[in-house]
Amino acid sequence: MNLAVRDTTKPDDIAFGEIGTSLGFLLRLAQVRAFDGFFNSLGQLGLKPGEFTVLWVIGLNPQVKQGVIARKLRIKPAHMTKLVQRVVDADLVKRTVPDDDRRSVHLSLTTQGESFIAENKPAFLNVVASENTTLEDKEFETLVQLLRKFNGLENTQ
Secondary structure, eight states: OOOOOOOOSOTTOOOOGGGGGOHHHHHHHHHHHHHHHHHHHHGGGSOOHHHHHHHHHHHHSTTEEHHHHHHHTTOOHHHHHHHHHHHHHTTSEEEEOOTTOTTOOEEEEOHHHHHHHHHHHHHHHHHHHTSOSSSOHHHHHHHHHHHHHHTTOTTOO
16 A cells, blocks of 8 residues: 655745755855856856856956966866866957966956956946845855955955
8 A cells, every 4th residue: 555645844844954054065055045046137248157267357357377376266287277268269258378477377368358347347236236135135145254364264355
């Protein structure tokens, strides 16, 4: 005999237990929510949030070493190499290998990359501005400040 199990939970109720206080779990949910906002507004650009971030950082730091960006953004070297290859192939970034250090690769935006960032900066800033939909302004400011500190970014612009 096969007995049907009756679900007594409300449709939106689910228990998380101790994982509900896990920083990794909560940050992952926040990341997915933030990425949804990015893709809803900028998905048509054909870039992932990480790729746009790398372009943004390169634009603010011309001739930055690829390895420095990878370390600061915590991108694995193999993944960074693939990411950079995609934006180089899209003619948004150019690589330069300095004569005095043939092991390093410096990155800068191409003219097309500079135009791409300039054209899409307003839309990107609108995504950033719309990230806070559930917190009071002061709470959101505190969250950002704490996350910057947690990630070692409190002394950067």
